[in-house]
Amino acid sequence: MYRMNKTYLALFVAGLCAMAACQPMKMDTYEKNVDVPNHQWSADFKPEFQVTLQPEDTAYLYNLYVNVRHRDAYPYSNIWVIITTQFPGAQPIAQRVELPLEDVSGKWTATPAGMMNAADDIYDHRIPIQLRAILNRPGTYKISIEQNMRQNPLPDIMNIGLRVEKAGHR
Template sequence: MNKIYLTIAALFVIAAMACQPPKMDAYEKNLEIPGHEWAYSHTPSFEVTLKPEDTAYLYNIYVNVRHTDAYAFSNIWVLVSTQFPGDSAIQQRVELPLADVSGKWLGSGIDDIYEHRIPIQQKAILNKAGTYRFSFQQNMRQNPLPDVLNVGLRIEKAGQRP
């Protein structure tokens, strides 16, 4: 009989822990590029909401790119727009290397599809609770940019802030 009460108590504790809202350890979302041709006018955007306890950490921020083997360039330039909660957006032009100098793709590949997770900021400080908005616009000379399948954002904890 005592074991039954212990089992019920253990299940109650596990159920109570499962109801707690998760903290933001990592965020990742990828969006499909319409027609697999990335036009200037298509700006995939991502919203990440941080709770007050999440602001005590540093974060690594990545851009995910998925393309076919037919992609004609060794890199892709993007305009990265970041809007902090309550602030206006800031924009920077970032080069995302996709191949080495010999033309070998840097990402992982299956068949003729290649995936890249490219760091754009290490140990970033996201010190405001609220919703952050990130958007990406391709900034190459060719428009639309063919053979780009997906673009995405990954944010992961990199340790506590000093």
């Protein structure tokens, strides 16, 4: 009898978990990183990210970041990109943005946690592109990132990503 009760309990818990997985979840943080083919970022390679907000998510402000992972051999102190944003039901808007990778002394910057893999000379950056942004429409936002440097392809870029996190109520 004890064994049967444990089985029913396990099935009940599994059922609750399955039902919870079907419920729409509020977005607290979205983060996705994409591998750059052959670590050579061509202007033709434009990673696109899709962030879906539920109606209750529109009551918040959001911080938006671009993630960049590169090797120490990357030859520049920054990357210029074109970020194209399409709000739900609207036309895309493109904006040219500079992503600084070095500080004024010429040293690579990194995320606040100092995420650098010194053994491999790989650097991870989380660069803010908009803080306390208003995303006031429920639905899917599409954001693409295109490198816009004079050199094409751009060498030693390993990953490009997007992070969107809640920054508090509006």
